[in-house]
Amino acid sequence: MKLELKGITKRFGALVANDNVNLVVEPGQIHCLLGENGAGKSTLMNVLYGLYQADGGQILIDDKPVKFSGPGEAMAAGIGMVHQHFMLIPVFTVAENVVLGHEPTKALGFLDLAAARQKVREISDRFGFDVDPDAIVGDLPVGVQQRVEIIKALISDAQILVFDEPTAVLTPQETDELMAIMKQLRDSGRGIVFITHKLREVREAADHITVMRLGKVVGTAKPTDTAEELASLMVGRAVDLDVNKAAAKPGPVVLQISDLSVWDHSGNKAVDNVSLQIHAGEILVIAGVQGNGQTELTEAILGTQSKLHGSIRLAGEELVGKSVKHRFDAGLGFVPEDRTEDGLVADFTISENLMLNRSDREPFAKRGVLQLKFLKDFAVEKIKQFDVRSQGIESRAGQLSGGNQQKVVLARELSRNLSLLVASQPTRGLDVGSIEFVHEQIVATRDSGTPVLIVATELDEATQLGDRIAVMYRGRIVGIVPPDTDRAVLGKMMAGISA
Amino acid sequence: MIGKFLRGNLALSVLAVLVSFVVGGILIAVSNPGVQQAGSYFFSRPTDELNAIWNAVFGAYDALFRGSIFNYQASTPAGMIKPITETLAFATPITMAGLGMAVSFRSGLFNIGGTGQIVFGAMFAGWVGINVDLPWALHFPLAVLAGVLGGAFFGAIVGVLKATTGANEVIVTIMFNYIASLLLQYLLKTPILQAPHNINPISKPILDSAKYPPVFGDQFRLHAGIFAMLLAVWLVWWLLNRSTLGFQFRALGHNPSAAKVAGINIGLTYILVMAVAGGLAGLAGTSQILGTEGQLTTGVAASFGFDAITVALLGRNNPLGVLAAGILFGGLRAGAGTMQASQGVPIDIVLVVQSMIVLFIAAPPLVRWIFRIRAERKEVTA
Numbered sequence: 001m002k003l004e005l006k007g008i009t010k011r012f013g014a015l016v017a018n019d020n021v022n023l024v025v026e027p028g029q030i031h032c033l034l035g036e037n038g039a040g041k042s043t044l045m046n047v048l049y050g051l052y053q054a055d056g057g058q059i060l061i062d063d064k065p066v067k068f069s070g071p072g073e074a075m076a077a078g079i080g081m082v083h084q085h086f087m088l089i090p091v092f093t094v095a096e097n098v099v100l101g102h103e104p105t106k107a108l109g110f111l112d113l114a115a116a117r118q119k120v121r122e123i124s125d126r127f128g129f130d131v132d133p134d135a136i137v138g139d140l141p142v143g144v145q146q147r148v149e150i151i152k153a154l155i156s157d158a159q160i161l162v163f164d165e166p167t168a169v170l171t172p173q174e175t176d177e178l179m180a181i182m183k184q185l186r187d188s189g190r191g192i193v194f195i196t197h198k199l200r201e202v203r204e205a206a207d208h209i210t211v212m213r214l215g216k217v218v219g220t221a222k223p224t225d226t227a228e229e230l231a232s233l234m235v236g237r238a239v240d241l242d243v244n245k246a247a248a249k250p251g252p253v254v255l256q257i258s259d260l261s262v263w264d265h266s267g268n269k270a271v272d273n274v275s276l277q278i279h280a281g282e283i284l285v286i287a288g289v290q291g292n293g294q295t296e297l298t299e300a301i302l303g304t305q306s307k308l309h310g311s312i313r314l315a316g317e318e319l320v321g322k323s324v325k326h327r328f329d330a331g332l333g334f335v336p337e338d339r340t341e342d343g344l345v346a347d348f349t350i351s352e353n354l355m356l357n358r359s360d361r362e363p364f365a366k367r368g369v370l371q372l373k374f375l376k377d378f379a380v381e382k383i384k385q386f387d388v389r390s391q392g393i394e395s396r397a398g399q400l401s402g403g404n405q406q407k408v409v410l411a412r413e414l415s416r417n418l419s420l421l422v423a424s425q426p427t428r429g430l431d432v433g434s435i436e437f438v439h440e441q442i443v444a445t446r447d448s449g450t451p452v453l454i455v456a457t458e459l460d461e462a463t464q465l466g467d468r469i470a471v472m473y474r475g476r477i478v479g480i481v482p483p484d485t486d487r488a489v490l491g492k493m494m495a496g497i498s499a
Numbered sequence: 500m501i502g503k504f505l506r507g508n509l510a511l512s513v514l515a516v517l518v519s520f521v522v523g524g525i526l527i528a529v530s531n532p533g534v535q536q537a538g539s540y541f542f543s544r545p546t547d548e549l550n551a552i553w554n555a556v557f558g559a560y561d562a563l564f565r566g567s568i569f570n571y572q573a574s575t576p577a578g579m580i581k582p583i584t585e586t587l588a589f590a591t592p593i594t595m596a597g598l599g600m601a602v603s604f605r606s607g608l609f610n611i612g613g614t615g616q617i618v619f620g621a622m623f624a625g626w627v628g629i630n631v632d633l634p635w636a637l638h639f640p641l642a643v644l645a646g647v648l649g650g651a652f653f654g655a656i657v658g659v660l661k662a663t664t665g666a667n668e669v670i671v672t673i674m675f676n677y678i679a680s681l682l683l684q685y686l687l688k689t690p691i692l693q694a695p696h697n698i699n700p701i702s703k704p705i706l707d708s709a710k711y712p713p714v715f716g717d718q719f720r721l722h723a724g725i726f727a728m729l730l731a732v733w734l735v736w737w738l739l740n741r742s743t744l745g746f747q748f749r750a751l752g753h754n755p756s757a758a759k760v761a762g763i764n765i766g767l768t769y770i771l772v773m774a775v776a777g778g779l780a781g782l783a784g785t786s787q788i789l790g791t792e793g794q795l796t797t798g799v800a801a802s803f804g805f806d807a808i809t810v811a812l813l814g815r816n817n818p819l820g821v822l823a824a825g826i827l828f829g830g831l832r833a834g835a836g837t838m839q840a841s842q843g844v845p846i847d848i849v850l851v852v853q854s855m856i857v858l859f860i861a862a863p864p865l866v867r868w869i870f871r872i873r874a875e876r877k878e879v880t881a
Binding site: 304352357368370 | 742743744750753754757758762763
């Protein structure tokens with residue numbers, strides 16, 4: 001089945017999310033849709049899937065124009081979508097999830113689960129998915145859950161499969177396995193659309209590459225092109241993908257975490273007896289797949305996790321039992337992993353966000369009275385220094401792009417004397433330009449002699465940024481290795497196998 | 500420019516009020532006997548029907564105007580300006596309590612406990628106003644302070660419950676309204692508050708040394724509480740926009756999770772928010788007991804506790820907006836009586852208008868749809 005998108009235009013008010021986009025997906029081909037966040041890739045696929053109606057252009061399947069008013073019609077026409085956030089019900093079994101919405105029934109409307117199981121087993125065997133139809137989905141690893149999503153698409157006989165940022169939640173091994181699966185599906189004659197912004201994956205899997213920027217198709221590329229070439233096409237200018245940094249000059253130990261265990265909100269042990277040391281002037285990266293205790297570890301350092309056991313010493317002072325405020329006063333800088341949820345107040349202005357955790361301290365306030373004159377000058381200076389692109393300091397933080405939001409958070413955290421910087425996934429969801437900027441700032445912070453703790457879920461970031469890498473798996477530190485460690489070894493460590 | 504104004508919050512509030520008055524007018528017309536009568540021969544003489552509608556609606560709103568702003572039919576100058584003073588007298592407690600609700604709404608707490616907090620303020624102020632003997636310069640401030648602290652105390656309990664147990668403030672404040680009202684009823688039957696040798700649940704009169712002085716003399720109900728109210732408007736504006744505490748209140752209201760990560764003590768802030776909100780409602784209680792009523796009865800809070808919620812919403816939780824909305828509601832209350840007395844329009848029409856305002860405020864898309872206003876668009880900067 002051949003899919004063609006012809007001149008698709010989609011507007012949201014004044015914003016043109018897709019501007020006359022053309023795309024042809026041939027059967028038996030992995031077509032990579034490459035672009036930064038906000039380039040319009042997901043919008044395009046939502047138009048294809050019937051979630052949005054295009055303002056212009058048409059969709060052709062095997063050269064016949066079609067119109068989808070909803071995902072149901074798109075599925076019926078043979079288009080399947082594997083969403084970034086899985087659409088699965090965790091308490092149901094694999095078979096139950098797969099048939100949800102079009103359940104096979106026996107006489108009198110009884111559910112025919114045997115048939116569902118049989119179908120799951122068939123598909124699983126045919127593509128080597130190794131999925132048990134009776135397993136409860138919530139108990140499965142993320143990579144396997146994704147295969148359940150794929151089975152869901154295949155069971156309704158999808159000929160075109162769209163993968164929306166499928167590797168964001170996977171370990172390196174799981175990513176490799178997914179690539180293999182995509183290639184297998186391609187070889188079975190299906191067309192694959194692979195949406196991503198990760199250059200390594202593109203070059204490994206794609207047969208054909210279309211690059212989007214700011215709603216337009218800006219060109220096509222070959223998988224043999226270098227990562228730098230692809231990145232320049234994606235960003236629209238020459239980019240340097242490496243982090244430029246000199247060798248670290250580690251000083252004395254500043255942060256000393258000893259025998260730390262943390263229990264999460266539902267009472268599970270999320271951090272399991274972790275001990276770590278961070279020296280002045282070095283970047284320690286905690287690498288690992290998301291959800292292996294990194295969040296709880298950073299929250300314990302910040303002080304918003306109270307169910308814990310062990311010791312966290314910053315410059316000799318015990319932090320456990322101290323308030324969050326006290327830790328900020330002691331020089332902790334904190335960049336949370338979810339900036340819109342934890343890092344910023346979306347309805348506050350840029351200036352207000354710049355004093356969010358300092359609003360009761362001089363010079364932002366004197367005896368409980370906000371010093372708005374000072375704040376204004378401070379904000380004007382900071383948006384210049386950190387290159388925050390906005391309509392001005394009175395712009396609401398929620399109206400900024402992700403990169404500019406992160407710059408506001410960094411401007412706030414880096415504008416005081418720090419004794420430790422903790423940053424969780426500081427480049428998550430950012431465009432290449434902002435990533436460069438954030439990395440520069442982090443390295444500059446290190447070079448000024450501040451110890452830095454980074455949580456990274458992507459291997460590239462871990463190896464480029466880190467002076468040492470501690471790999472975390474199921475709440476434990478699997479090992480601490482230098483950044484030039486072989487990727488395969490790191491990947492294994494992220495799956496819990498110590499080097 | 501005009502488009503921007505129309506998309507703003509102020510315009511939505513104004514339009515919501517406007518639509519409510521139109522709906523009120525329709526109801527007045529429909530329920531008017533003259534209109535009904537003329538309607539029976541509409542097709543032979545349609546002008547009769549239109550005249551009748553005009554008379555009914557104009558008459559009613561004219562009466563509302565005469566009852567709430569300026570009575571041009573009165574024979575004395577005092578009688579002419581009496582309506583506006585009545586409006587302001589009603590507006591005083593409504594605005595005070597409305598400010599309290601606005602503070603809690605801005606901080607993300609849906610405080611329904613205005614009634615209970617007003618009652619507590621009135622009880623505390625009343626007890627001090629009756630049982631303490633001091634010169635005015637000491638007695639009056641002491642009584643007001645007692646009222647504010649009474650309301651603050653009752654509000655703060657809700658904050659403590661929320662901070663320590665995670666109790667939902669909506670449910671707690673609703674229940675606390677019953678507790679306060681029933682406690683007042685009970686105390687008005689015990690020697691603690693009940694006037695001696697009296698079988699009715701009513702207290703002794705407040706001593707003159709504890710009263711808000713009248714503004715234009717004894718023939719008007721308007722008292723110096725209005726200055727306290729204006730001061731409160733300014734104080735709340737200052738608190739929310741110029742102080743660290745208010746900044747933390749607003750941060751909590753907009754994004755509790757970011758507030759927590761920013762080191763703001765969430766539990767303590769909940770308690771402070773509810774204390775400030777309760778204190779303002781308590782101030783409304785003092786306006787009632789030390790100003791207009793002069794004596795504690797079970798009906799001291801009237802419907803002000805709930806009016807306060809509407810006024811806060813209509814004023815978009817902005818102190819000046821609350822003031823404007825409070826005056827509007829004061830006017831509706833003051834004018835409703837005249838409307839009924841002179842035009843036979845049921846007093847409930849005013850309640851309907853008030854309720855419609857709540858409806859339209861709660862559903863801005865409805866107002867936008869009626870007036871074909873486009874929603875404010877988010878600017879996107881890359």
